[in-house]
Amino acid sequence: MGRMSSVDQPGIRHILWFTLAGHCSSMPTQHVLWMALAPLLAALNAGTKWGTQFPCPAGTYSSQAGNSQAEDCLPCPAGAFCPRGTPKPVLCPRGTSRQSPGARLAVACVLCPAGHHCPELGTATPRPCSAGSFSGPGRLWCQECPGGKLCNQTKLASPLACPPGHYCPAQGLLSIPCPRGTFREAPGAAHMEDCQPCRSGTFCGKAGLAEPQGLCRPGYHCGPGSNTSSPEGLPFGDLCPPGHFCPAGTKDPRQRPCPAGTWNAEKGAPDVSWCLPCPPGLFCAEAGQAAPRGPCAPGEGPRVSPMTGQEKHQAEGGQPATSALALGSSVPEAKGFTVQEGHRV
Numbered sequence: 495m496g497r498m499s500s501v502d503q504p505g506i507r508h509i510l511w512f513t514l515a516g517h518c519s520s521m522p523t524q525h526v527l528w529m530a531l532a533p534l535l536a537a538l539n540a541g542t543k544w545g546t547q548f549p550c551p552a553g554t555y556s557s558q559a560g561n562s563q564a565e566d567c568l569p570c571p572a573g574a575f576c577p578r579g580t581p582k583p584v585l586c587p588r589g590t591s592r593q594s595p596g597a598r599l600a601v602a603c604v605l606c607p608a609g610h611h612c613p614e615l616g617t618a619t620p621r622p623c624s625a626g627s628f629s630g631p632g633r634l635w636c637q638e639c640p641g642g643k644l645c646n647q648t649k650l651a652s653p654l655a656c657p658p659g660h661y662c663p664a665q666g667l668l669s670i671p672c673p674r675g676t677f678r679e680a681p682g683a684a685h686m687e688d689c690q691p692c693r694s695g696t697f698c699g700k701a702g703l704a705e706p707q708g709l710c711r712p713g714y715h716c717g718p719g720s721n722t723s724s725p726e727g728l729p730f731g732d733l734c735p736p737g738h739f740c741p742a743g744t745k746d747p748r749q750r751p752c753p754a755g756t757w758n759a760e761k762g763a764p765d766v767s768w769c770l771p772c773p774p775g776l777f778c779a780e781a782g783q784a785a786p787r788g789p790c791a792p793g794e795g796p797r798v799s800p801m802t803g804q805e806k807h808q809a810e811g812g813q814p815a816t817s818a819l820a821l822g823s824s825v826p827e828a829k830g831f832t833v834q835e836g837h838r839v
Contacts, residue, residue, distance in 0.1 A: 549579025552598035557581050569595045573618035575602050585616035589632045593618055605632035608651035622649045626665040639666030641684030655681040658704035661688050671702030675721035675730070679704055691719035694745035699723065709743040712764030717745070736784035739763035751782030759784050 550556050550567035555576045561567065570576035574583035575597035586592050586603035591612050597603070606612035608631045610620035623629050623636035628650040639645035643653035645666035656662035660669040661683035672678045672689035677698050683689065692698035696706035697720040710716035711723045716731040725731030734740035735747050736759050744750065752758045752769035757778050760768060772778035776788030 546579065550576075552576065552578040553596045555580045555583055570597055571595050571618075573616035575600055583616075588612060588615055588617075589634050591617040591620050606634075607631060609649035611636050624648055626667045628653050638664065640664060641666075642682040644669050656683055657681055659702040661686055673701055674698060675719045677703040677705055692716075692721070694718050695743040697721060697723045697725075710740075710745075712742045713740055713762040715740050715744040715747045715749070733761040734763050736761060737782040739766050739768055741765055748782070754778060754781050757783040757786050 548564075550561075551564065553570050553576055554564075554567035555570055556567045558566075570583050572595050573592050574585050575592065576583050577598065584600070589606055589612050590603040591606055592603050606617070606620045606629075609629060610622050611629050611633050612620050613634045625648055626639050626645050627636035628639060628645050629636045630651060639653050639662075641664045642656050642662055643666045644656050644662050645653050646668065653666060656666075656669055658681050659678050660671050661678065662669050663684065670686070672683075673686070675692055675698050676689035677692060678689045692706050694717050695710055697708060697710055697716055699707050699721055708723060710720065710725075710731065713734050714724050714726075714731060715734060716723070716725060718730060720728075720730045722728075722731075726733055732747065734744065737757065738748060738751050739758065740747075740750065740762075741764060750766075752763075752766070755772055755778050756769035757772060758769045763769070772786045775790055776786035777790055778786050
């Protein structure tokens with residue numbers, strides 16, 4: 495037998511008889527028949543011809559059989575993408591993420607943002623880096639903060655340099671101030687040993703200094719590592735010793751001796767005015783004397799030539815003067831000379 499036409503099929507024949515029996519019309523019978531059959535014939539021609547004829551749209555998926563409409567396809571979840579007709583979501587690669595649903599293509603999976611890490615397939619929400627770590631974009635894991643860096647915040651894309659005046663051990667959770675007596679000019683210190691001793695002639699009286707706090711006070715000398723401007727009996731400094739004077743910023747106790755012809759018995763002299771002229775009958779032949787020496791030889795009196803302006807300037811600058819002051823002698827003996835210089839007795 496030949497293949498039945500659409501009109502010969504039982505369902506259509508039934509509709510044909512139903513239409514002819516249930517409708518009265520003055521229109522020709524054939525016209526009424528085609529009007530009744532047109533919707534059914536269109537549905538038959540639009541029917542599914544093979545199983546994959548109607549795939550789920552991109553951005554959706556379906557893992558079950560027997561779907562009859564597009565609404566049976568499910569939205570692609572976050573952390574994945576769904577090409578057209580996929581039976582299950584394709585997970586985003588490690589190091590990437592997708593935070594919203596409905597992704598259609600692989601390019602929808604973006605690099606994990608800086609300050610986060612995406613260690614798993616199908617990451618929907620990137621994980622923030624904790625304090626003490628950091629990460630750039632596309633990272634599977636956060637990196638530990640190295641020494642000399644500061645990572646005291648979450649979600650850091652790159653570590654911060656340890657600030658001047660401080661040092662930062664590994665993991666960078668804290669910046670620790672350099673202790674008193676030290677300072678640190680440059681950033682990036684990792685250990686306490688990276689803090690520098692305070693320079694000679696200066697002091698570092700508090701922690702966390704990026705430079706020395708100031709000069710040593712007049713009357714004192716400050717060696718390396720001084721933590722006070724006026725040290726007394728300390729390993730790094732003390733009062734200015736007798737026979738010397740110490741203006742501000744003095745580094746060494748013997749840096750500025752009293753000039754020849756003068757003396758000073760006191761500690762803590764702040765300037766050259768504390769260096770006294772050698773008294774009559776005594777002599778101060780050397781610089782830095784704490785007391786006069788003597789007495790002068792018989793027939794020898796004090797010299798009467800005062801220091802010139804240049805010599806006074808040399809004394810104030812820490813250089814020994816070459817002549818004596820008016821009231822004292824810088825020479826222990828001057829046999830054959832009287833008080834009036836240049837005349838023999």
